[in-house]
Amino acid sequence: MFEVKDTDFFDLEEDDFDTVLASDITFSGTIRFARPFMIKGTMDGSINATSDLVIDAAAVVKADIIAQRVLVRGKVTGNIEAKGLVFVSAGGAVFGDITSEKVVLEPGSVFSGRCTMLQGS
Template structure:
């Protein structure tokens, strides 16, 4: 249908992550990480990363997010600043501003905010 650079990022599985915040965990505060991170639970606060972030299908994140690449399958309330790409799948929802080189919104996804694409 369409081609996205680094499409391997969008085919991620649980085994690809060193750290996963499980679906039964509710975290409040600041999360900082350097290796790929997956959220399946609830996060309220801020996320600062030099790596990739996946907000999985049933995850709920209320945070300001800064990361290399961000894949949203769940719900994000807050601004996302990604160095390379923000990809919101059909099951994903973002309520907040997005700043990134590349932004992909799959048909069926929800986005409410301002989008700024920084270019190549």
């Protein structure tokens, strides 16, 4: 197989996050954060972050996203811009454009959009 660097946040459990949007919460608006954040519920709006974002398996996000690294296990409808990495796991789905230095689409993931891979600085 292959190894993806910068994936240490894949091993984080829910307890490792300062903030979690729980599965029974529906949020509409803008989210800004500077520490790792996990979405397990439903979100509609925009996300602008300087840290990592994990969209859990049952999460449904309709938002344009700017973050450091983004792990998608659930469904995202909107554009994703990440400084480091966008990783869409098997079972995850992105309907929108992805712009990042590194992009990984696992077998079994769904992606519909354009992908722009930036050169590292």
